[in-house]
Amino acid sequence: MPNLSSPATVVRRAAVAATLAVGVAASMPACASTAPTTGEPTASPVTPAPDGGTAGTPSPAGSGPAGGAQTTGPGAPDDADPIMRGERQIVLRPVGSFESILAVDAKGRLNLTDGDTDKSLFVLLPASDNRYQIRTAKAHSGGEPDCMGLRDNGSAPATVVAAACDAGRAGQLFTIEKTREKSQGRPTYTISGEGEVRLRATDRQGLVAQRVGEGAAGEGLSFDFVDNGAAPAGPGD
Numbered sequence: 001m002p003n004l005s006s007p008a009t010v011v012r013r014a015a016v017a018a019t020l021a022v023g024v025a026a027s028m029p030a031c032a033s034t035a036p037t038t039g040e041p042t043a044s045p046v047t048p049a050p051d052g053g054t055a056g057t058p059s060p061a062g063s064g065p066a067g068g069a070q071t072t073g074p075g076a077p078d079d080a081d082p083i084m085r086g087e088r089q090i091v092l093r094p095v096g097s098f099e100s101i102l103a104v105d106a107k108g109r110l111n112l113t114d115g116d117t118d119k120s121l122f123v124l125l126p127a128s129d130n131r132y133q134i135r136t137a138k139a140h141s142g143g144e145p146d147c148m149g150l151r152d153n154g155s156a157p158a159t160v161v162a163a164a165c166d167a168g169r170a171g172q173l174f175t176i177e178k179t180r181e182k183s184q185g186r187p188t189y190t191i192s193g194e195g196e197v198r199l200r201a202t203d204r205q206g207l208v209a210q211r212v213g214e215g216a217a218g219e220g221l222s223f224d225f226v227d228n229g230a231a232p233a234g235p236g237d
Contacts, residue, residue, distance in 0.1 A: 075177035076130055077189070083225050084176075089121045089137040091226040094201035095183045096219060101226075102207060104136065110148050110160040111206045122148075123231045124176070131173040135165060137232055145234060147172050150193045150209055157208035158197055170194045183224040190222055199223075 077084045092102040094112070103113040103120035113120065121137035123145075134148040146162035150171040153159060166172060175192040182188060191199040197209040200220045 075179070075190075077176055077178050077187075079126070083227060084124060084126065084132075086123050086125045087231055089123055089228050089231045091120055091228055092122060092134075093183075093224050093226055094220055095181070095188050095222040095224055097201070100201070100203075102201070102223075104140075104146065104162045108162045109207075110134075110162065112201055112203075121228055123234070124225075125167075125234075127167060127173055130175050130177060132176055133165060133167060133172050134174060135234065136162065137228075148174070150195075150197065157205070157210045158193070158195075159208055160193075160199065174199075179222050181222065183222075186224040186226070188222040188224045 079085065082088050083090055094100060094102070097112075099114050100112040101116075101120055102110055102122075103117050105111050105113070105119075118138055119136060119140070123135045123137050125133040125135055127133065136145045136147075139145050140162070142164075145165065147165035148160050149163045149169060150158045151161045163172070171194055173194070176189050177192070179188045179190060192212075193199070193209050196212050198212055198221060199207060199209055201207045201223075202220045
């Protein structure tokens with residue numbers, strides 16, 4: 001038998017329907033009054049981040065012997081790369097050179113060589129703001145590894161020489177920036193030192209450091225880093 005409603009039930013349903021219609025009509029002006037006025041912002045205000053950081057973005061953790069390299073700027077190296085974290089020993093190869101690499105010669109100068117030596121392997125130790133120490137992978141004088149540093153030669157271009165490692169010496173901190181080019185599938189980099197000088201390797205002068213604008217343009221300004229395995233433990237490691 002179908003479920004038929006009694007007359008009393010029909011009356012009650014009509015009363016409920018009338019009540020709902022009145023409620024909807026009464027609510028319409030209130031809804032219209034909440035619409036934003038033209039020109040007013042519709043988004044919730046953003047709470048400013050505390051000084052020294054961006055809201056919701058954690059600061060990068062330091063890494064490496066001297067606190068970790070920061071990846072700031074368009075040419076910043078990738079701090080996830082184990083080479084840039086000081087975890088790999090590398091050969092420094094001037095881009096465009098088929099045979100020459102950089103090595104510390106008998107006079108203690110970082111220069112071009114055509115053959116492998118035990119002084120041609122280096123480790124990049126991150127400092128800050130894309131700056132690094134360039135340390136020999138193996139120990140030499142006094143049983144300790146050496147670090148590369150700039151030598152002022154007066155009116156002649158500066159050269160790079162091996163010295164006792166000292167992260168407090170600005171001459172031992174080099175800015176390494178990635179270029180847009182690749183060499184044999186590897187990223188390439190420019191290496192700059194204190195005083196706006198840039199390392200340049202040519203057959204005529206060897207490796208020198210020239211001021212930007214004083215001939216520091218053209219060939220020999222970029223290098224690639226050839227991975228040669230895990231870096232040996234350094235002092236204090």
